[in-house]
Amino acid sequence: MSARPIVEVRGVSKTYDTGVEALRDVSLSLPSGKLSTFLGPSGCGKTTLLKIIAGLMAPTSGEVFVKGQKVSGPGPERAFVFQEFALLPWASVLRNVAFGLELRGVARAERQRVAREYIGRVGLKGFEHRYPHQLSGGMRQRVGLARALAVNAEILLMDEPFSSVDEQTRRKFQEDLLELLQVEKKTVIFVTHSIEEAAYLSDQIVLLSQRPGTVFKIIEPRIERPGKTPDEIRRDKNYLDTVDEIWHVLKQYV
């Protein structure tokens, strides 16, 4: 891919204290301004890899560089969207979305202004003063997404963000995410175990093998998304070919 890499993973391995080897010698370049997906079976270490890039977990060996800087912890240029949402149960939607800014010491009025803007953008206008337990799973994940967008990080790290919501919410969410990214121009690294989701969203798909995770194959679906409706994309020849191609690769170790 021609775009310059914004994240570089060099020879990363991870063995947990329990002795489980999650990743073995993973090297990757992730292009700037694109959506890359880590796809693989459950337990292939894709979430581990994402958390190492996020700086939430240290690799056993190897290094990660973000914009040329070696990662030693979380940084303001990366924002994380969690699989199980990780919302503060005692805080309203508004405060949850503003929480990243609150931690950075942004003044209340300013962070609420920004939070309101992103609450609107993810389609939750009117829910500012609700609490997480009053929201559906899909809405909670929109709060998680708005929180990550509000800190204005260049890189969005998304850990199976749609796995806890039902299928129609998931599809709607995927469509909204693509639309949102047209405006936001971010680099997204996305973890999923869904072949269709990966093919539908991604510019680049990294297929990981079963544990210990290694890079099995990298696929670049060339789907022309702009100007197409979601249904047209799902009937696009390149989309269907990509789904087939992934399936043929994954079949080898199912």
Add this chain to the structure above:
Amino acid sequence: MTLFGRKVPIVFSLAIWFIVWELVGRARLSTIVPPFSDVVAAGFTIVPTEKFTRAAAISLRSFAAGMGLAIAVGIPAGVLMARVPLVGKILGMWVNVFVSAPISALVPMLMAVIGIGETTVVVTVFLFAVFVLILDTQVGVKQADRALVEMARSFGASRRQLYTKILLLSALPEILAGLRLAAIRGVKGVVIGQLLVAIIGVGELFELYSQHFLMEEFWALVIIVFVFAFAVSEAIAFLERRVEYYSGAR
């Protein structure tokens, strides 16, 4: 409570007991059970007296000081035990021993060491209250959602922010539950401490009334202490329910 298939307010249950008490008192079955109406009357006579207000003030002061100390020590100790495994291991056993130990047995020893006075009562309240608060805080912080801690770290939370904005708030329901139990034990601590020291506060009054066989006054004081303990516990329980509401289904 339901009676003959109809819902009856809880006050009626109390009322029935008071009527039974009144009847037993009227029947003069025992000198230690005066009629309830006489007890209430005695309550109204003793409350305005200077003796009572002074005793109540001393008791409240000891209670407040002991509880304040228990909170100041108990919550940080609980947090520390939850976050530093070594501290948890070293202190854990002792806290568990003391939370179930009959602390009253220690009061005579305290009197020997600290002297006969208010300080001993404050220390008694502290010892009665602190251990359950430590344990509950520890449980609360330990159970704090790891995903929330990870989330806060991913957004660059400092160590201090992690404690103030995640761990303590996350543990708040458990801390309040611990506080409620601690307050109930604290009231016991005041009464037992003062009874054993026997020359100050409500304890002095209890001694005075029972030695002079002033049963009306004695029971009136018992009721006042019971109501106080219940009121403190209910006030904290009210806070707990509010917190439960905000934290929803955790």
